Amino acid sequence: MKRSALAVVGLSMLCRVGSAQVPESGRWQELSFGAAEVAERMEDRYLDQVVDLAAGGRLDDDRVLLARLQRIGAGLVRAAAALKPETAVWRWEFHTTSDAGVDAQCMAGGKILVGSAFVRKLALDDGELATLLAHEVAHAVAEHDRETLSEALYFNRQPKPPLEVLMERLATDLSLQIRLSALSNLQESEADQLGMVLAHRAGWPAAAMVGFYRKLAADDAASMLSGGHPAPASRLSMAKGMALLFGAPLGGAAVAQAQP
Ligand SMILES: [Zn+2]
Known part of the structure; x- marks a missing residue:
């Protein structure tokens, strides 16, 4: 499923390195790699991951959850395209896995994987699941992988390593991960906020979003999702504040969900 060389060249021309701004927040990013080359490398990794999961019978083995992800994801992708038009041509993918080691993740270009055990543990309804998915979609929209790799390059400039080598260092080099932790924390807060906007x-109700973060704060095991993220109580406060910005009344619990 590799892109043709021509397509990559064309996309590279459209997605030059340099400065960019995150939608909504307007935060400036310094980007040393093109969007297309990062997306292609990440797609390779995603494919390796889903092929391994499929071989073990752990990919999309919850068909009901898969259908929910695809239905809810389609609306979020439309919202993302309205905010950042170039995302409309990305090859978004939504998959689920019964691998208990996966909570939720997103790779550059819109490759999303959600753990069925995590969704079941928190008993997420559609609006809450939309909030989880929107956080992941926001990471892609804000091009956090591309920004992280660009920042990692700053610490690995001499000599400049190939993108694949840098990705490997990011995955295995603890000292590099620590150096990038401030950026990681900022990106997680940004994904929470941009995700709620999406x-x-x-069309999802703010009460459902607050309900999702309330469940995270109440469930110790939701520490699955807290690595590199703000403390669950801070995320809940953020969600309540965003809900007020949306002009939504805040109930004590998530209310019945409207279906967008
Ligand atoms: Zn995140």
Whole structure:
């Protein structure tokens, strides 16, 4: 499923390195790699991961959850395209896995994987699942992988390593991960906020978003999702604040969900 060389060249011309701004927040990013080359490398990794999961019978083995992800994801992708038009041509993919080591993840270009055990443990309804998915979609929209690799390059300039080598260092080099932790924390907060904007624009009620973060804060095991993220209580406060910005009344619990 590799892109043709011509397509990559064309996309590279459209996605030059340099400065960019995150939608909504307007935060400036320094990007040393093109969007297309990062997306292609990440797609290779995603394919390796889903092929391994499929070989073990752990990919999309919850068909009901898969259908929910694809239905809810489609609305979020439309909201993302309204915010950042170039995402409309990305090859978004939504998969689920029964691998208990996976909670939720997103790779550059919109490759999303959600753990069925995590969704079941928190008993996420559609609006809450939309909030989880929107956080992941927001990481892609804000091009956090591309930004992280660019920042990693700053610490690995001499000599400049190939992108694949840098990705491997990011995955295995603890000292590099620590150096990048401030950026990682900032990106997680940004994904929470931008994700709520996307979910809101996709038509999901703010009470469901607050409900999701309330469940995370109440469940110790949700520490699965807290690595590199703000403390669950801070995320809940953020969600309540965003809900007020949306003009939504805040109930004590997530209310019945409207279906966008
Ligand atoms: Zn995240």
